[in-house]
Amino acid sequence: MKLLLTLLLWVNLAGTPDLATIRKLYTGVTKSESNAKEFSEKLSDISNSDDKTLVAYKAASILLDSKFEKKMKNKMDRFKEGAKLLESTIKSEPNNIEIRLIRLSIQENVPPITGYKKNIKEDKKYLTDHYSAQNATLKEYLKDFILQSKSFSEKEKQFVK
Structure with missing residues (x-):
């Protein structure tokens, strides 16, 4: 029985991507469609009940996937789905700085x-x-995000250096 419980716990933990891996993938996700697909696949098993930061990254993956849809309706539907998920995640954890970074x-x-x-x-x-x-x-x-961001001026970037 202990072996079965240990095995189930291991399988459950093995399926959830770690935040460090997701962060690393996110930084290169816009470079190619294959990067976006890999990122999306890593997050495919994340549900709304998981860690909210991972849920926000999943929302970002849906938003990024919308870019590669061929039909305009599918593109719009995926975009709305991702934006809705990201906004609900922020609403549930408004003080999570990483979720704010993702939205920005x-x-x-x-x-x-x-x-x-x-x-x-x-x-x-x-x-x-x-x-x-x-x-x-x-x-x-x-x-790293702030220094490459288009939203921050050179003067504003000085506070992180």
Whole structure:
């Protein structure tokens, strides 16, 4: 019985991707369709009851997948699905800085026609206001994002250097 329980626990944990891997994949996800597909596959088993940061990355994967849809209706449906999931995740954890970073990274890169650029200033302010309170690993991840972000001016980027 112990062996069965251990095996079930191992299988369950093995199916959930670790955050470090997901972060690493996310940084290169826009470089190619194959990167986007790999990212999406890693997150395919994530459900709304999982860690909210992983759920936010899954929402980002859906938003990114919409870019590769051939039919406009499918593209729009996937985009709306991803945006809705990301917004509900933020609503459930509004103080999660990494989820805010994910939304900011999406919103600064979507076309204006989507109408999904409304939280850039809010998320940018949240990142700058709460950056110093993060652990070293998350600070480094935030810093890497901020330094390449189009939303931050050169002067604003100085606070992370």
